Amino acid sequence: xxxxxxxxxxxxxxxxxFRAACQAFRQAEQAAGGTIDxxxxxxxxxxxxxxxxxxxxxxxxxxxxxxxxLSDGPPPALSICLxxxxxxxxRMPPPPWSWDDYRARGEVRGYNDGHISTAFAMGxxxxxxxxxxxxxxxxxxxxxxxxxxYESGAPLLTIFSWWMGRxxxxxxxxxxxxxxxxxxxxxGRGGTxxxxxxxxxxxxxxxxxxxDYCLLATKPGPYAYSLYNxxxxxxxxxxxxPHLAPALAQADQLDGGKxxxxxxxxxxxxxxxxxxxxxILLSRVTGRVxxxxxxxxxxxxxxALAPSTIFQLSGAHHAALQTMAQVVxxxxxxxxxxxxxxxxxxxVIAGVLSACNP
Amino acid sequence: xxxxxxFIINKPQVIHEVFDEEVVVVNLGNGNYYSLEHAGAAIWxxxxxxxxxxxxxxxxxxxxxxxxxxIQQAVQAFVSELQQEALIVPAxxxxxxxxxxxxxxxxxxxSPDKRPFEVPRLQTYTDMQELMLLDPIHEVDETGxxxxxxxxxxxxx
Numbered sequence: 367x368x369x370x371x372x373x374x375x376x377x378x379x380x381x382x383x384f385r386a387a388c389q390a391f392r393q394a395e396q397a398a399g400g401t402i403d404x405x406x407x408x409x410x411x412x413x414x415x416x417x418x419x420x421x422x423x424x425x426x427x428x429x430x431x432x433x434x435x436l437s438d439g440p441p442p443a444l445s446i447c448l449x450x451x452x453x454x455x456x457r458m459p460p461p462p463w464s465w466d467d468y469r470a471r472g473e474v475r476g477y478n479d480g481h482i483s484t485a486f487a488m489g490x491x492x493x494x495x496x497x498x499x500x501x502x503x504x505x506x507x508x509x510x511x512x513x514x515x516y517e518s519g520a521p522l523l524t525i526f527s528w529w530m531g532r533x534x535x536x537x538x539x540x541x542x543x544x545x546x547x548x549x550x551x552x553x554g555r556g557g558t559x560x561x562x563x564x565x566x567x568x569x570x571x572x573x574x575x576x577x578d579y580c581l582l583a584t585k586p587g588p589y590a591y592s593l594y595n596x597x598x599x600x601x602x603x604x605x606x607x608p609h610l611a612p613a614l615a616q617a618d619q620l621d622g623g624k625x626x627x628x629x630x631x632x633x634x635x636x637x638x639x640x641x642x643x644x645x646i647l648l649s650r651v652t653g654r655v656x657x658x659x660x661x662x663x664x665x666x667x668x669x670a671l672a673p674s675t676i677f678q679l680s681g682a683h684h685a686a687l688q689t690m691a692q693v694v695x696x697x698x699x700x701x702x703x704x705x706x707x708x709x710x711x712x713x714v715i716a717g718v719l720s721a722c723n724p
Numbered sequence: 725x726x727x728x729x730x731f732i733i734n735k736p737q738v739i740h741e742v743f744d745e746e747v748v749v750v751n752l753g754n755g756n757y758y759s760l761e762h763a764g765a766a767i768w769x770x771x772x773x774x775x776x777x778x779x780x781x782x783x784x785x786x787x788x789x790x791x792x793x794x795i796q797q798a799v800q801a802f803v804s805e806l807q808q809e810a811l812i813v814p815a816x817x818x819x820x821x822x823x824x825x826x827x828x829x830x831x832x833x834x835s836p837d838k839r840p841f842e843v844p845r846l847q848t849y850t851d852m853q854e855l856m857l858l859d860p861i862h863e864v865d866e867t868g869x870x871x872x873x874x875x876x877x878x879x880x881x
Contacts, residue, residue: 451867460868470755470856488870508869555851665746665759669849673757676739676750677855684739687750691741 379462380482384495386459387504394418394449394456405442406433407639408526409535409581409591414442421453421510426521429594432630432637444501444529446522452509458493461486471680472524483528485680490517494524494680498532519596519626520579526593527679535581535591536689537682539675541649542575542590543567543715548644548723549575550715551582551590551693552702553670559649559704562603563711569609570712573638574629581640588643588693595630595637606708644722646671646694647702647715657705657714664691667699698722725800727778730815731771731807738811742769749811755856757849758811763788764844767802771812777803790841798843805846 395401398419404427406413412435417423426448451458467475468486472494477484481498490513495504503525507513527537541552541560549572552560564577578598581591604610604625613632614625629637648662648670662670672690676682700718704711733740740749747765749758760768763784770780780803781796788795806812865871 458867458869486870491869491871493869508865508867508871663746665743665748668741668743668748669757669759672748673750673849673852674855676752677755677852683736683752687739687741691743691748695743 380477380479380484383459383462383477383484384482384497384504387493387495387506388447388502390456390458390506391418391447391449391504394451394454397454397456398449401447403437405435405437405439406430407435407439408433408593409530409533409583411443411530411533411535412440414445416445416447418447418449419454421450422448422505422507422513425510425513425518428628428630429519429521429596431628432592432595432634433639442501443533444503446503446505446525448505450507450510452511458506458508471678473680483681485524487524490514492517492524494522494528496525496528498529501529503529515626516598519598520594523579524680526581528681530581531681531686534585535583536686537579537593537675537679538582538671538686538690539578539678540580540582540590540671541577542580542592542641542643543572543712544575544590544641544644545572545716545719545723546638546641548719549573549590549641550718551580551643551646551671552577552649553646553667554649555670555674557651559651559702561597561599562606562651562708563647563649563702563704563715565597565599565603565607565610566708566711567715568629568633568636570716572712572715573641574633574636575638575640582643582689582693584689584692584696588696589640590643591640592638595628597627597629599625599627606706643693643697645697645718646699647718648699649702649704652703652705654703655705655707657707657711658703659700659714659718660703662699662701664694664699666701667694670699725777725804727781728776730774730776731803731812732774732815733772734810734813740768751809751811753810755850755853756809757852758809759847759849760844761847762839762842762844763798764802764846767799767844768806771803771806774815784841787838788841789838794843795841798841802844802846809846809848 395418401416404415463474472485472487474484483496485494491507493506530537541564543564552563561577575590575592579593583589646667672687737753738751747760747768770783781799784795785792863871
């Protein structure tokens, strides 16, 4: 691993800290006696995870397991070095920034310029770093045992947001379900029924790409790529999705009454790696029995899709807004007004797709 | 507000996308996003082109049917609101690119089918502000890194 020479776009502190963190990983690698490598194909890109020690593996790998690829495939487009200090007895250099430098989305002021990106998530204690010029990322936590369960459901989110956004794959806060010929994005902030809708499709002809986050490409046309095979459900959603009961015994419980499921384990045939996007559905829980759709404008689509993506994901700025705007201008948007009869949701979505798919 | 005053979009904190009759604006600094329709979208477009306040009024007078005084007052109020929301900032002197009094570039002639003027409204959405809040300050461990408290660890998303 080498660090690029200082260039005028990057403040020396950001470069120096990235270099120091790389050194810390090398020490962790030595302490662990090498790395345990896993290769995944995510959004069409080979991504290699290099774990120093095994402590993080069971916490981060399940959500990505459906992307696992052969280790002797093409060279990785992105390499991510992962470790914790507690299990290896190694030390991470202290942060050179002050309390005042922590910003929304975990970004660290003064350490996100040029090709270096830096974020520290207070809630999870995860430090994420990316040197885009080397396609090299670092993921560190003090103690893997203290990693919150929600991080297991959506691991490496910040690094994926940074790197994929630079490689024509915009990470978006949206669910996605559909058929091989095309599917729908499910847009809306938390609590608008994205997870319930996506999981209602598990026992239908529609395949599952996401309930919360997916990768969105625009060339040659809108395309949704799977990122995680996890799903988060609250108690009310669980009550409305009784067909998931057999999967719950192995599920992790999140604080706040949510349950974390890994769908690859129990529904391997229902998940898919992606499909062309034919429509965007803006979900909303109505309390009525039947689920209905009605047209929405492109700007309504953008307002449902973009803010929760941009304000949530580090690195999502103007280019992210442009990508999402391009998609809402290319495919029709509909309000998906969710009814209480959850089992009927898939056929409503299938009806939208039959009108949109070629 | 002086007619010769010129504003620029507050980049990079403010990003926007233009649709046919609407502009969606996102303020990365305060967690708000906005919708500007019709005359509001036209004003935004003219600001983006470097048009001074007086020429924005002229542009709207050519584009819309309505009393000039009403349009002038509405433009000034709307521009003030955009400034208050930190969506636009006064243009530095060196960025002033146009000679005042020239026709607004977006619409140099009178529109043949003028639409009735409606006072523009800045639709403000604040439902994402919670995502901008920083997590509470945690204790710092002996290595200098913030340490999450056990009760804070799960389900903050």
